[in-house]
Amino acid sequence: MVLTSLEKMxxxxxxxxxxxxxxxxxxxxxxKTTLADCLISSNGIISNRLAGKVQL
Incomplete structure (x- = not known):
């Protein structure tokens, strides 16, 4: 079963x-935003490809 980012959060x-x-x-x-995105992506909540491009 694949969970979406929202389901993970x-x-x-x-x-x-x-x-x-x-x-x-x-x-x-x-x-600051890039660092936060990298921390979130390193935990698998968003993909590494999206880190620095999307804001959560």
Whole structure:
């Protein structure tokens, strides 16, 4: 069974032990969104191909 990104995120949100909160602070245009997308893609929520191109 293949899960969509939305299904994966919903499944993770239902398990409090799986939730991690982070804060990324940086100056404008220093790659905050790209870093966040790379972290999300490294966990399989979005594809590596989409990291840096979509905003979640």
């Amino acid at each position: 919903i499944g993770l949100q239902k398990k409090p032990a799986s939730i991690r909160n982070i804060c990324i602070l940086a100056h404008v245009d220093h790659g």
